[in-house]
Amino acid sequence: MSDAVIHIVDDDRAAREGLGFLLSSLGLSVADHGSAADLLARLDDSVPGVILADVRMPGMTGLELLDELQRRGCPMPVIMITGHGDVPMAVRAMRAGAMDFFEKPVNGMALVERINEALRLARERQAAARARAGVLAKVASLTAREAEVARAVMAGRQNKQIAFELGISLKTVEIHRHNAMDKLGAGSAAELVRLLVTAGWGE
Numbered sequence: 001m002s003d004a005v006i007h008i009v010d011d012d013r014a015a016r017e018g019l020g021f022l023l024s025s026l027g028l029s030v031a032d033h034g035s036a037a038d039l040l041a042r043l044d045d046s047v048p049g050v051i052l053a054d055v056r057m058p059g060m061t062g063l064e065l066l067d068e069l070q071r072r073g074c075p076m077p078v079i080m081i082t083g084h085g086d087v088p089m090a091v092r093a094m095r096a097g098a099m100d101f102f103e104k105p106v107n108g109m110a111l112v113e114r115i116n117e118a119l120r121l122a123r124e125r126q127a128a129a130r131a132r133a134g135v136l137a138k139v140a141s142l143t144a145r146e147a148e149v150a151r152a153v154m155a156g157r158q159n160k161q162i163a164f165e166l167g168i169s170l171k172t173v174e175i176h177r178h179n180a181m182d183k184l185g186a187g188s189a190a191e192l193v194r195l196l197v198t199a200g201w202g203e
Contacts, residue, residue, distance in 0.1 A: 001156070004119050005049035008032045009039045009065065010081065013056045015104070019052065022108050028115070035059035036068075045074045048126050050118040052111075055082040055089050055101075063093050070097055075125035077118040081106060132198055138184050141200045149176040154193050154201060 006028050010016045016032040018158060023030050029150065030043055033039040039051070051069070055062040080101035082090040090101035099121070100114050115174060142150060145166075152162040159177065162171045186192035 003029070003047065004122065005029045005031050005047055006115060007039055007043065007049055007051045007076075009036060009051060009057070009062075010054040010131060011035060012054070013055070015081075019106065019111075023112070023115070026112060036062070036065035039065070040068065043074070045072075045076055046122045048119065048122040049076050050115055051076050052115075053078060053080055055080050055086040055093065063089060063096065065108050066093055066096055066098055074095055075122065077121050077125075079111075079114060081116060132200075135184070135195050135199045138202075139196070141183050142180055145178075146176045146180040149173055150180045150184075150192065150196060151201070153177060153180075153189055 008016050020030045053062040077099040080090045080093045080098045159173045163173045184195050
């Protein structure tokens with residue numbers, strides 16, 4: 001995972017440098033950011049990574065940063081770092097989607113272990129995002145009628161039902177269904193449905 005980046009977000013320079021030194025000494029690539037705004041301006045989430053964010057920061061807080069990352073669809077796991085008095089806020093952050101939180105002073109080895117787990121999760125999310133993007137591109141190639149037929153198949157309709165509901169011939173339904181499955185690379189109705197769910201049609 002040498003190409004992954006650990007992003008440290010903390011307005012406390014000494015805290016950033018201390019964590020950065022620890023992680024760099026273990027062969028991890030580190031980027032440090034003095035504020036949430038700095039991270040958001042520089043972040044390339046096409047590169048796998050993990051975000052370590054302090055809960056209390058001037059300007060955008062760690063909680064607000066987490067909300068913004070989720071709004072942007074950032075796939076990187078977020079681990080919150082907190083002072084003793086910020087524990088309730090960190091718990092709220094976990095409920096909002098943070099992977100974990102660590103209290104200052106941070107237990108370095110426990111944090112590293114959690115970062116390794118987060119990196120594995122980041123890889124999985126990146127692979128899933130690539131797969132979804134590929135399916136979306138295929139779905140976008142469907143004609144309007146092919147998409148209608150595909151949606152009907154997804155709803156469990158048989159070809160005769162689809163023909164009746166759309167007011168087209170059975171043969172036409174079969175052609176559109178075949179074309180949709182061919183474009184998506186689906187070998188069965190079940191696989192077609194799975195691909196459409198991946199594309200978000202079931203959401």
